[in-house]
Every structure is written in C-alpha cells, then in structure tokens.
Amino acid sequence: MVAFDRVESYVARMGPAWLAGAIAAGPATMASLVTAGAGFGYALLWIVVLSAGLGALSQYLAMRLGLLTEAGIVSVVEERLGSGWAWLLVADTVLASGLAQLVIMKTVADVSATVTGLDARLWAVCWGLVLAAGLAGGGYRIAELGAKVLVSLVVLAFVASLLVVPVDVPAAATGLVPGIPAGVDGALVAAGILGGAVHITLVTMHSYTMRARGWTREEYGLATFDIGASMLAAFGVYSLGIFLVAATVLHDPSVSAGGLTATAAAQALGPLVGEHAKWLFLLGLWGAAVSTLGGNTVVPPYLLADKLGWERDVSDPRYRGAIVVTALAGIGGVFVGGQFFPLLVLTLAFGLVGTPFALALVLYLLNDGEAVPERTPTATNVGGVVLIAVTAITAGAFLREQVAGGFDPITLFVLLFAVALGVATLFLLALFVRERLAGDDPAVSSAD
Template sequence: MSLTSYRPGPAMLVTAAFIGPGTVTACASAGIGFGYGLLWALVFATLSTIILQNMAARVAIVTGQGLAEAILAAASSPPVRWATAALIFAALGIGNSAYQAGNISGTGLGLALLGIGDDLVSPPLRALATGAVAAALVIVGKPGWLEKLLIALVLAMALAFIGGLIVIDVDWSAAAAGLVPSLPADSLFTAIALIGTTVVPYNLFLHAASVRGQFSPDGEGIAAASMDTAISVTLGGILSMAVVIMGAATSAMAAASGSPLEDIALRLEELFGPPARIVFALGLVGAGFSSSLTAPLATGYVLAEMLGGSGDPARRTRIFKRTALAVIAIGTAFAVLAVNPVELILIAQSANGLLLPILAAFLLWVASRRESLGSFANGFVANLAGGLVVLVCTLLGLRLILRAAGVWP
C-alpha cells in the first residue's frame, strides 16, 4: 500500500480511544504549567504506542486470534491461564469502567463549554444523555458502521484542535525547542502522565480485535496494517501536541477556574475570541464521546474472546454487547455521582495505568513466539524497542502505585 492510496482503517479506533478527556486534561495541564517544554514526551509516547499497537495488530493478523485469546493460548498451564484471564478481566473491567466515567464527564464538560443546555440541563443529566446515546449505538450499531463513526469523530477532533492553532499566536521556535528532551522544574510527574495517557492498555485489545479479517496474513497485509497504525497514531500525537500548544499559548494568564479544561477554554476566549473557545470545546466533545464508545467496545471484545467460545458467534455477540452495556452503565453511574469530572478523569488514568506494564510485557512475550508467528515474530530490533517501552511502562506503573500509597507525592 502506498501513502497516496491510504484510507483510514482500524487503527483510527486507537486514536479515537486515546484522545479522550484524560489526554486533553493532561495535555492542557502540561501546556499551561510548562509551556512547550514537554512536547518531547508526546513524541516518545507516540512512538511507543506505534510499537506496541503494531505488535498487537501483527499477532491478531497472523494468528487469527484476538490479543486475549493469543495470550491465553500461549499460557503454559491451566493455573497460569486462569490467573492471567482473571487479571485481564478484572483490570480491564474496572479500569475501563473508571475511564468510561471520565469519558462521559468530559463529554458533558465539553457541552457545557459550548453552552449547550448549560442553564437548563444539569451535569448529571448531561451524563445520563451521553451514556444513553452510547448505549443505543452499541445496541443497534454494526461494527463497520461504528468504526466509520469513530473515524469521523477523529477527523472532527483534528479539525477542531488543529483548527484551533490557526486562531491563536504560536511561538513556533519555542515549540520546536520543546521537542528536545528536558525536564523543567517540577515537571517529571506531568511528563510521565503524558506518556501514560497516550499508551493506553485497552487499545491493544481493541486494535487486535478490529484488524482480524481486514488484512491478509502475509507481508503485504502486515505492511498495510503497519502503515495504518503509523498514520493513525501519528495523527493522534499531533492532536495531543496541539492541545499542549494551546495551553502554552495561554500560560501567561492567571488561572480562571482551577480546572485545566475550563481554564484553557476561557483563556483562549479571552485572548483570541469566542471562536477559539468553541473549537476547543468541540474537540473535547469529540474526544469524550469517541472514547465513550471505544472503552466499552474494548472490554466487550476481551470478555467475548475469553468466554464466548470459538464456534458460537451468537454467544460471542451476546457477551460482547452485555459487557459493553455494563461498562457504559457503571461509567454513567459514576459520572452522575461525581462531584469533579476532572478529578474523575485523572483517577481513571491511574486505574488503567496500573495494568500497562503487565500487558506490555505479555504482548512482547506473545509477539516474540515463533511457534505461533513464525517469520513474523519479533526480531532483535523489535524486541529491543519493545523492551524499552516495557521498561518505561513499568516505571510508570510503579510511580502510580507509589503515588497511591503516599510514598511518591
């Protein structure tokens, strides 16, 4: 496949998933707090995501299995297999329910910034409406149709966030300097958060499920899937950088509300007029709603792979839809009860971040097995790159655990 013949494919779901309210929050905070100085962290995160998502897609294309199936099939004994299945299910079920709450809350906050129902509709009602629409799409939507909808939402986000750069003044020389790795004072935790909100564990399962049957299990199919991943994830990285740049462009102003998302929207409006606030809010709505679909879809795919059986498509479909609807219901309930949506979004990031190093290690192991992948198994360079990503993910997970225990502030 040549670049000129490229059409958006399954990897766009990855971008739709990781450009959610958590990413927008982290990027807005980074830009407001540290200007352009942490753009390099998003470059690293984007490259890491491409490496891991390529492995997940390759495993699925060559083996014909979802990632959960491939991991369980590679487990050496029934006790290991059951323990692995329980870990995957518990972590994705709990983590994605938390993420879903943040996604729904972020969508509602974006609608509020647009002024939609701000005077007539309370945040809990906005959360209920968002959850209801997401549930309806899961019930009646077909996989191919949902994929097209998510691709459209990604393109809408691109128009909003990249379009926002057109209406603001950007110091491009300072932005270029931010691509050189450095850590401004007190920026370590923010840099780690930028990486953690981009390399999202459940995207590995979502991507593997979505590529099955769409690419041929040969060199040409693998190359086409790799190009799809590289283009889609790079677009997501550019969107994240656009939000950092928006925050940096307004960083000299005093905080407006204490919420990074509201701060950046109000600062943009004060500096560059209502159009700047509107495009940012539209991007936030697209980010929240696209992720409101991908989190339950990923959880549904995983549970259907583990419990659905290989010869009963109807059973798999039932498990998939019931699981996805359960995640939406739990996330909506949490969003309705939440006092501060930004805090909920950050808690969701931490919950799923704990799973990241474990899944990255599992993926590296499965992608290196010549018994199942043959000549498409990881070589030395792929293992070296994957090992570096696993190391960084492990440090990220350790930091989250220590922070939760109060050992690391």
Template sequence: MSNRRTNVSAVTGGAVRRALGETGPSWVAGAIAAGPATMAGLIAAGASFDYALLWVVVLSAAAGALAQYLAMRLGLLTERGIASVVEDHLGETWAWVLVADVVIAAGVAQLVIMNTVASVSATLTGLDARLWGLVWALVLAVGIAGRGYRFVELLAKVLVTAVVLAFVASLSVVPVDYGAAASGLVPSLPAGGALLAAGILGGAVHITLITMHSYTMRARGWTARDYGVATVDVGVSMLVAFSVYSVAIFLVAASVLADPELTTVGAAEALGPLVGANARLLFLLGLGGAAVSTLGGNTVVPPFLVADKLGWGTSVDDARYRALLAAFALGSGLGAFIGGEVIGQLVLVLALGTVGTPFAVALVLYLLNSDAVSEPTPPLANAGGIALLVVSGTLAANFVREQVGGGVDALSGAVLAFALALGVATLALFVTYAREEASPA
C-alpha cells in the same frame, strides 16, 4: 491460525494511497488516545511547567505508534483475540489477569470520561449534565450495540479528524514562543512532574489500546496479508493525527494558561478573555468531539476481552456480546453523576492506565517471541518493545513513588494496589519466560 507463511517484514500490499482508504482499526485506538483524559494531562503539564514536558508529549506519540505496531503484529500473525492467545500459551489464570486489568482500567476511564462529556454538553447547551449523561449512554447503546464495530470506526475517523483540525485552528490564534518550546524537547523531569509525565504517556501507551487491536482487526477481517495497510493505519492515526493533536493542545496550554487547577472545561473558558471567543469555542468543540470519540472506542474494549475469554463471538451477530456491549454502554451513564472537578480524575485515570501498561507490553513481547506466532520478531521491533517496557515501567514506578511520598488516600491507594498487583504479575511473567528459555528444547 492459517498455516501459510507471509512476508511481514515490510509495508507491502499496494500503494500507500489505497492503504489510506482502507485504514480503520488504529483510528479507533487513536480516538481513545485523543480523549479528554489525555487532554487533561496535556493541559495540566503545560499550565504547570510551561514547555518543560514537550519531550514527553513527542515521546508519547512515538511510543503509542510502537505499542500499536507490536499489538498489530501479534493480532495479524495469530488471527485471534489476545485473551484467547494468552489462555492457550500461558493458561487461564493469566488470561483472567489480563481481562481484569483491562476491565478495571477501561471501566474507570469510561465513567470519568462520561463525566467530561456530560460537563461539556452542559456548558454548550445549559442543560443539566446528569441528563446529558443519560442521553449519551442511550446513544452509545443504540449506536454501538445496534450497528456494531463499523459504526465505531466511522465515528472515530470523522471525529478524530475534526478534533485535530479544531485544535490546530485554536493553536493558530494563540501566541506560541517556539524558541522556548524547542528547549522543552530536551528531556528533564521537574519536581512534581512524574504524575503528569505518566499521565501523558498513559494516554498513548494504554492497556486498552494495546489489547483492543487484535479484535478491531478481526472485525475488519484483516490477516497477515494485510500487513502493509495495517502498518500505514498505525502510522497515520498515531504518528500523525495523535501527534498533531497532542502537540497542539500542549502548546496552547503552555503558552497562555498558568493555572494547574483548571479543569478541561475551565481551560476552554479561560481561553476566552485571553485570546478570544473563537479559541474558546474551538477548544470546547474539540474537547466535546474528543470525549465522544473516546467514549465510543472505549465502550467496545471490555466486552471484546470478556466475550473472547468466555468463548463468545466478538461481533454483534452474537446476542450475548451485543447484550454485554449494551450493558456497558448504559452503565457508563452513571459517570455523569460523579460530579466534581474532572481534571484530577482524568490524570489519575491516565496514570492508572500507565501502571497497567507494562504488564500488557510484557505479554505482547512474550507472545511475539513464543510459538504463538510463526514469524520471528525483527530484532529492532524487540529492542523497541523492551525500550517501551523500560520507559513505561519507569514512569509507572515514579508515579507510585510520588504517590507514596505525598500521602495515600482512598483513590490513590486503590491505584497503588493495582500497580503492585500488576508489578508482581509482570515479574512472574519474566520468570516464566526465563525458565522457558533456560529449559532444553
């Protein structure tokens, strides 16, 4: 890390217009957040509980922006990948726990999202979904492993913008009861809503989004001097684009859909007879764009952390990283062979991310308040981070309690075991921090 001290307490470094032109890394995180898994949670929430969970949707965008801001701050002030920072300040075991957390959460998500991409492609073209899975896997491998991070960033910017416009357009042809929607801004958690609330929040505050940010900023060459543009980057992608995306999808589902068993593709099909073919097409195109952009962004995350932990480069200039990236991209094609209705799989994937997120948030807060960074963390940022930890931890605990109460099968049991393991790790991190604070300087 550079020894220079830079004022990073405010958005500096030029006009907002210039900053907008330089944004990028947080758009990749936004592309992952604005994916079919988030869409599944939003559709299921709206179709099941009308407007009651709108407050969770709004909260998720604010929480997502806050999580990205904290991750941004850590990445800029250390100018290193999070895995190597964790290893230096907590030890190798903690670094491997973080890498395993990310690989499991992102790997499972990759397979299920590929299943969604293949299903949408099959619906639009009539070709077999499994064939589409193989095609998209090859496109990912050639595009990302061949052209590197800047290809992912360009894809994210174009597709996220197009997806937001598609869903805003579909909202314009759906009758929304805005008075009833306003009542959904009052926090309440209907019976059976814990999984969906955890899923919605998990789409915005996800361990993959938090951990990838230091690597995407490094790929752009950003340092502490770029604090201003990095802050604008987070605000535009998460507070604006992701917020509009989430609210639009939720309002469409809450207004005209009443079947919580619908798949994401099924929701688009249901819109046809309800509000017209245009809404159906727009919804399908938005779903397809969101799924592809999420696949592209998610593909780079596990290779980033694994390569960093192994001491490899984290760009395609390093042949080992390039091979790892290509292997992960090609392996994702297996997701198209899963089959079955994807909405339950997608919501569970989001919940899996939610139970892994408190550990990631706790790690970032620990490092921001350690000697890993040269600048003190503002009290307001710390307070927000603690609030984020409490909210994500509470929703994760509610999800676990709901799963146990409803009976545990093989899939939910695996998620439960994952949650318990990371819960123990998070508590151990708290103990470590408390001991360090209590020990003499």
C-alpha cells in the same frame, strides 16, 4: 509509480489503527496536554514527542501479534499461558477501561449540561441509552461521525493557532531534555500524557479491530502503514499542536493539575477565535468524549467474549448484552465527585499503571515459537523492552508521588493494583528466562 499506487491503496483501506488513534486523541489526552502546557510550560515537550513514537510502537507490537496469530490477544494468552493469565489480562483491561468509561461519561454529561443548561444526570442517562441502543443495534455511527467532525475542527483550530501565537522556539527546545517536574502534579501529568498514547485498552483491542476487518498476515504492510499514518503522524500532530499552544498561551506556574478547569483551558484558543474560544473548546472536548466513549465501550465486551468463547458480534445476544451493560454502567460516572478536567488526567495515569503488564505479555508471546512461528526481529524486541521500561518508570514516578502525598482509599487501591501486576510481570520475565535457559519454547504446561 508502483509505490504511489501502493500508498494510494493503503490510504483507501486504512482503519483499525485510526480507531485506536481516535480513542487516544480523546478528552483525557487533551486534558493532559493542556494541563502540562499550562502548568509546566515547555518542560514536558520531550514526553509529548516520545508518546507519539511509543504509541505507534505499542500498536505495532499488538498488530504483529494479532496478524501473525490471527486471533484475539486473550485467546492467545489462554492457549499459551493458561486461564489465570488470561483472566488477569481481562481484569487489568476492564478496570482501566471501566474507570475511563465513568470519567468520560461524566465529561460528556457535564459539558452537555454546560452547553444546554439541562441537568447533567439527565444527560448521563440519555447518553447511556444512546450508547446502549446505538452500539448494540448499529445506530451509533451518525452521533460518532458528528463528534469526530467537532474534534477535527478543534484540532485544526489548535494547529492553526500555532501560526498566530508566538511559540518561544529556544525555550521549547529545552523541553526536549527528559525530566519530570518535581511533585505529584509533574508525575501525574507526565503519566497522563504517556498513558494517552500507550494505554492498555489500545494495546488489547487492536487485535480485535483487525480481526473485525478480516485482516490477516497478508495485510502486514497495510497494517504497518495504518499505524504510521494514524498514531505516529496524525496523533503526533494532534499532541504537539495542543501542547505547544497551551504552553505558549496558558503557562502559569501557579496552575495545578487539580485546579485547571475546562473553561480556563479554553483560553488557549483565544488568540485565534477570541470570545468564541470557550464554546469551541467545550464542543471539541464534548466531541472527543462522545467519540471515545464509542470505542471504549466495546473494549470490555471484546475481551470477555474472547475469554468466554462468545461471538464478537451483536448477532450473539451475550455479546450484545455485555455492550448494553457496559454502556449503562457508565451512567454512574455523573456521580463521581470533583471537576472532570483533572479527573481525565488521573484516568490516563491509572491506565498507564496497568500497561507494562499487557506489553510484557505481548512481547512474551511474540517470542513464543509456538504462538508466533516467525522470529521477532532483534530491533523489535529491543524496542519492546524500552517501551516497557519507559512506561514502568513513568508509572512508578506517578505512584511514588501519590504515595508520598498520603494514603487514601483510592491511592491504596492503585498501589495494590500496581503491586499485583508488577509481581505478575516479574514472574513472566522469570518464566521467559527459565525457558530460554532450558532451550525450550514457552509452553502451556510450564505456566498453567
């Protein structure tokens, strides 16, 4: 009875991890899952399953750092490692979330244009203004609530479709064997799926959302339950439902990551809702994009405010101004060339490239006796190392295939970005090993 009462109390107080889950369950993840199923059948089921577990683990590591330090991640990095490391983390996060902002805004504008017949550029301006005014003034909740209702309907439609479509269970079971289909598409889609769950924006923002709720180390059990219910359970069901339906209904080896459109992807819901599939899917994609925009817009302002010593609240005009700038800057996404559906997958893959560095920082600080006096369990450290290794290997496979496909300005930028963060991660590892061999805890003076 006591355990039931505790669970009931936890359910009533959940929150921060669900915000991360809402962003993770955005249009880019939906696009990656549908593209994976359509192009490769059940072959990538293993990474769909793995992504939910690793996503929960990354949130747990970030949660542990946030609760035990009771501070934002950027301020902890600056205090323990110095300003340069803090700025590198801010730059990494801003680049990843900035690209996501542009592509998600393009998605919202294009889908709004398809539904209404009005120009996408007009919709981009409208949504940019709604974001700026709503998030800076606190009036965005109604739009986001409506968007979440639409997302929930589409997720339920995918889950219900599992009862209608003939999932080939033996074939699906073979997809649990790890392996990435050869070529750029296979690596891109695998990186997109994993990047949807283990993304630098989700890792960095978690400490701030917990602080906004006033959580401290006293809420450790609640925060752990929050992650398990949102990322492991809810996000896991979301991912499996979409992937299995897409793999069963849409699988066609001729489908490429760059060729699948939202209209074609909508046919995954055909067996359940028939001729209404296109509009239901587009509305769900639109809702996911609107909901994700709200969470993504506050990420750069949170980190900048923490780095520059601002209040992370709209009562501070500097923070409010950063939100407005971020929201309005997203309007430029409507001018990004190409179809938004494949661009969404590429966005997550790019974000995954910057994620191992952020995870390495979190793990380093968790083992810094002055930052976190409580010893980190061995199992947590092992899980963290595995998480960094899996994200790095998946991101590396994506980069290798991109480079093999030829150089262009975007590929060159992503490669330089990856090299810079890879060098920083290796330097951080060397610093950690040196300090442990010396028998000292990491200190600011040793890394500044």
